Amino acid sequence: MKLWLILGVVALVLLGLFLSVPFFYRPAGVGEEGVMVRRAALGAKIRGLDPHDIGDTTSAAVGGQIFETLYTYAYLERPYRLLPQLAEDFPEISEDGLTYTIPIRRGVYFADDPAFPGGEGRELTADDFILAWKRMADLNNRSTNYSSIFAGYVEGLDEFRAYTAEVDRVDYDLPVAGLRAPDPHTLEIRLVRPHNFLLYWLAHLPTAPVAREALEKYGEDLVNHPVGTGPFRLVGNYRSNRFSMVRNENFRRELYPDRAAEELAERGLLEDAGREIPFIDRIEWTVIEEAQPLWLAFLAGKIDSSGIPKDNFDQVITTDRELSPAMKARGIRLIKAEDPSIFYYGFNMEDPVVGENRPLRQAMSLAFDRETYIETFLNGRGMVPTGPIPPMIPGFREEKGNPYTRYDLDRARGLLEEAEEIAGGPIPVLRLAMPGTDTTARQMGEYFRIQMSRLGLEIEVDYMTWPKFQDAAKTRSHQIFSLGWLADYPDAQNFLLLFYGPHRSPGPNSSNYSNPEFDALYEEAIALADPEERIPLYHRMEDILIEDCPWIFTTYRVIYALYHDRLQNYYPHDFLYGTMKFQRVRSDLPDSL
Amino acid sequence: MTAPEKSRNYWLSAGREVLRRPRAAVSLAVILFYLAVALWGFTGWKTPDWETENFEMAYRPPSRAHPFGTDIYGRDVLAKTVYGTRVAVSVALTASVLALVIGLVLGLLAGYFGGWIDDLITWLFSTLQSIPYILLILAFAFVLQDRTFTLFGAEFRIRGINAVSLALGLTGWVGLCRLIRGEAIKHREREYVLAARALGSSPGRLIVRQILPNVVHLAVITFSLGFVSYIHAEVILSFLGLGVKHVPSWGVMIDDAKLELFRGVWWQLAAATAAIFFISLTLHIFGDAVRDGLDPRLRGERR
Numbered sequence: 001m002k003l004w005l006i007l008g009v010v011a012l013v014l015l016g017l018f019l020s021v022p023f024f025y026r027p028a029g030v031g032e033e034g035v036m037v038r039r040a041a042l043g044a045k046i047r048g049l050d051p052h053d054i055g056d057t058t059s060a061a062v063g064g065q066i067f068e069t070l071y072t073y074a075y076l077e078r079p080y081r082l083l084p085q086l087a088e089d090f091p092e093i094s095e096d097g098l099t100y101t102i103p104i105r106r107g108v109y110f111a112d113d114p115a116f117p118g119g120e121g122r123e124l125t126a127d128d129f130i131l132a133w134k135r136m137a138d139l140n141n142r143s144t145n146y147s148s149i150f151a152g153y154v155e156g157l158d159e160f161r162a163y164t165a166e167v168d169r170v171d172y173d174l175p176v177a178g179l180r181a182p183d184p185h186t187l188e189i190r191l192v193r194p195h196n197f198l199l200y201w202l203a204h205l206p207t208a209p210v211a212r213e214a215l216e217k218y219g220e221d222l223v224n225h226p227v228g229t230g231p232f233r234l235v236g237n238y239r240s241n242r243f244s245m246v247r248n249e250n251f252r253r254e255l256y257p258d259r260a261a262e263e264l265a266e267r268g269l270l271e272d273a274g275r276e277i278p279f280i281d282r283i284e285w286t287v288i289e290e291a292q293p294l295w296l297a298f299l300a301g302k303i304d305s306s307g308i309p310k311d312n313f314d315q316v317i318t319t320d321r322e323l324s325p326a327m328k329a330r331g332i333r334l335i336k337a338e339d340p341s342i343f344y345y346g347f348n349m350e351d352p353v354v355g356e357n358r359p360l361r362q363a364m365s366l367a368f369d370r371e372t373y374i375e376t377f378l379n380g381r382g383m384v385p386t387g388p389i390p391p392m393i394p395g396f397r398e399e400k401g402n403p404y405t406r407y408d409l410d411r412a413r414g415l416l417e418e419a420e421e422i423a424g425g426p427i428p429v430l431r432l433a434m435p436g437t438d439t440t441a442r443q444m445g446e447y448f449r450i451q452m453s454r455l456g457l458e459i460e461v462d463y464m465t466w467p468k469f470q471d472a473a474k475t476r477s478h479q480i481f482s483l484g485w486l487a488d489y490p491d492a493q494n495f496l497l498l499f500y501g502p503h504r505s506p507g508p509n510s511s512n513y514s515n516p517e518f519d520a521l522y523e524e525a526i527a528l529a530d531p532e533e534r535i536p537l538y539h540r541m542e543d544i545l546i547e548d549c550p551w552i553f554t555t556y557r558v559i560y561a562l563y564h565d566r567l568q569n570y571y572p573h574d575f576l577y578g579t580m581k582f583q584r585v586r587s588d589l590p591d592s593l
Numbered sequence: 594m595t596a597p598e599k600s601r602n603y604w605l606s607a608g609r610e611v612l613r614r615p616r617a618a619v620s621l622a623v624i625l626f627y628l629a630v631a632l633w634g635f636t637g638w639k640t641p642d643w644e645t646e647n648f649e650m651a652y653r654p655p656s657r658a659h660p661f662g663t664d665i666y667g668r669d670v671l672a673k674t675v676y677g678t679r680v681a682v683s684v685a686l687t688a689s690v691l692a693l694v695i696g697l698v699l700g701l702l703a704g705y706f707g708g709w710i711d712d713l714i715t716w717l718f719s720t721l722q723s724i725p726y727i728l729l730i731l732a733f734a735f736v737l738q739d740r741t742f743t744l745f746g747a748e749f750r751i752r753g754i755n756a757v758s759l760a761l762g763l764t765g766w767v768g769l770c771r772l773i774r775g776e777a778i779k780h781r782e783r784e785y786v787l788a789a790r791a792l793g794s795s796p797g798r799l800i801v802r803q804i805l806p807n808v809v810h811l812a813v814i815t816f817s818l819g820f821v822s823y824i825h826a827e828v829i830l831s832f833l834g835l836g837v838k839h840v841p842s843w844g845v846m847i848d849d850a851k852l853e854l855f856r857g858v859w860w861q862l863a864a865a866t867a868a869i870f871f872i873s874l875t876l877h878i879f880g881d882a883v884r885d886g887l888d889p890r891l892r893g894e895r896r
Contacts, residue, residue: 309852375648376665443665
């Protein structure tokens with residue numbers, strides 16, 4: 001009897017607790033008066049948030065809210081225009097083009113972090129940039145970005161890099177002649193030869209400053225403790241599938257831009273002109289690798305913006321490529337934009353099978369049916385590419401055509417015979433690495449396998465997570481890999497640098513392509529100050545790549561971005577990642593359900 | 594006329610017992626049909642072609658030419674289902690046999706010898722049993738995925754179907770091992786075993802000739818009931834991307850369907866689930882009947 005009584009009481013208590021959950025539990029950001037929450041989703045895990053090594057869009061999407069760079073782009077102006085950000089002004093460049101003197105903005109503070117004395121972020125100085133760039137040069141850090149940004153340009157930095165390979169403990173206090181801070185708010189960069197892209201790079205996330213205090217406290221673990229000057233700071237651990245950011249209390253006074261391209265102004269993007277930013281109090285990030293859950297979360301209003309998965313495209317977009325009335329009625333809006341990007345299957349040119357066999361690469365390129373690919377996986381949101389230089393980038397040749405991006409199985413078979421002669425027998429099984437383990441990645445891998453089997457080649461596909469995939473690329477362990485490149489700045493050099501020999505992995509040349517003729521043209525082109533003069537050289541380089549096929553160019557893509565209309569001031573930017581500080585989430589509009 | 598009474602063969606009578614139940618008989622027919630389809634897949638003789646893609650025919654609903662419709666690459670879903678049967682049945686069969694052998698051998702050894710051998714084996718299966726089953730096979734599948742190892746100078750590569758079968762077989766023996774161990778402990782003290790030992794039988798002979806025949810019905814029951822769980826596990830692993838690659842599997846078909854349903858493409862899901870449903874149902878019914886038939890205590894009871 002007594003036992004029953006006790007059990008009954010316990011059961012009642014449990015039931016009470018269970019029923020009271022809805023009263024205490026509140027999903028993040030719901031029902032908190034006056035707190036503006038932006039809910040964002042990522043389609044892949046983040047590889048890491050150490051600025052020098054950020055080289056992928058996922059890490060940049062998150063890191064862009066935390067870190068800032070000396071220069072940035074005007075958010076709403078087209079064509080794109082550079083603006084000073086952490087710099088007070090544009091650099092003073094000496095007549096020979098070799099010395100850049102950059103005034104650092106005063107009153108910029110790092111976000112509060114236990115690394116600082118008293119936990120309070122201190123003011124940014126020129127030394128923070130010098131430290132950050134020495135870390136990028138440090139060979140032990142295996143940065144993706146050093147070879148394309150600084151290698152061969154900054155006086156003494158390459159020597160510093162060589163020194164880091166020789167010592168056990170790198171001393172970051174060792175002076176580098178080309179990087180000096182005459183006073184805390186002046187940064188002086190001395191070059192050994194003119195660097196025509198330096199300003200673009202100084203607007204690129206990997207050149208963001210690093211606080212010495214943070215490095216001293218966290219050491220190698222700095223990658224997990226991003227400390228920046230940006231509008232938001234991380235709370236908790238970004239390696240989990242849900243994490244958030246709050247406003248950086250130390251963020252300086254910054255105003256919403258008052259200039260915009262006409263088309264953007266017409267969309268109402270200037271309504272907040274002159275108001276202090278950021279508007280958002282908190283960003284809730286969710287990592288959702290599978291397309292469907294992400295899409296359903298978007299439809300349910302749990303995230304503010306999203307792309308359109310291939311299987312939902314017809315449900316959302318009408319035959320004349322507009323948003324369906326049903327979606328409009330739900331308060332969903334669409335932005336269509338061309339995107340300077342190229343997607344491809346890359347060959348590791350150091351691989352003895354594919355690297356030394358040009359007819360094989362050409363045959364595979366010819367055997368890949370791009371039109372069906374674009375229809376099947378992109379619902380027509382793409383174009384058959386010419387070469388590495390995409391639309392919107394000066395130097396793009398629409399009419400040029402590429403003899404190897406046509407689908408021509410007969411010619412491919414002919415080339416394969418040549419390839420087999422070179423290989424001295426049948427081509428062995430080839431391995432393709434796909435950057436994803438989700439259903440769509442599997443279907444795309446399968447598509448490649450099917451296309452190559454039509455040619456008579458056998459392909460083994462490996463599916464790996466995004467971080468694992470990138471690490472394998474850094475160590476040159478792929479044979480064939482699927483990847484894309486989105487422009488960092490509006491110059492074709494940003495695409496051609498992916499083939500420059502000295503940029504081989506861990507640099508951005510993931511194909512490890514190396515061709516003396518190409519390298520000579522590249523060096524000649526980048527030394528030209530006038531962008532117009534570079535273009536004929538770019539075309540010659542592109543011609544070499546078209547013939548050599550280190551990549552199977554698959555698509556130039558077009559962006560279809562969707563967002564709920566409660567999200568305001570939202571517009572895709574091709575080079576800028578830290579755009580959430582401009583955005584606003586209206587709480588008077590209900591979640592579109 | 595006198596005639597000696599023939600002893601009724603235990604297995605034969607059990608078989609009759611099972612087949613006397615109409616539901617079990619129908620189930621057996623269905624199972625045999627699946628096995629035949631799997632075998633057909635193996636022979637490759639006039640099997641429907643699942644490999645030929647035709648992108649113009651992508652996502653066609655069921656029709657006369659394609660009774661189960663087509664998939665994203667315009668491949669025939671019926672043919673994929675047939676091939677999926679081959680994958681599921683061969684994985685389940687290999688895994689069952691592997692688990693059976695390990696479970697039987699270890700169980701008999703532990704039960705008969707006791708002592709430190711028993712301690713060791715009990716420790717091993719208790720450890721394995723304490724890990725949740727799905728996590729355990731996921732871990733095994735992860736580790737075994739795409740491995741190359743050398744054995745007796747020859748190089749073996751485990752991947753796809755082999756990796757899945759191995760992962761399932763290496764994790765699936767625990768239940769049987771426990772059962773057999775218990776039975777063996779019971780039997781080793783029985784008079785007939787003691788008598789055989791007194792006559793000088795070696796331990797090996799005792800185990801194989803005396804104890805094994807008296808516990809083997811447990812193995813048969815475990816086999817028939819375990820088979821279906823291996824089929825499920827194969828589907829789960831393939832669904833999660835840890836299973837077979839490049840060949841159709843019911844799990845991969847369901848994974849595809851997850852996206853396709855939004856396009857209104859339901860036939861791939863329907864085909865795979867129907868295939869899983871019927872084999873699961875019939876294996877359960879048949880497995881129950883086998884257990885009833887083989888367990889002397891349940892003999893004659895109609896349930």
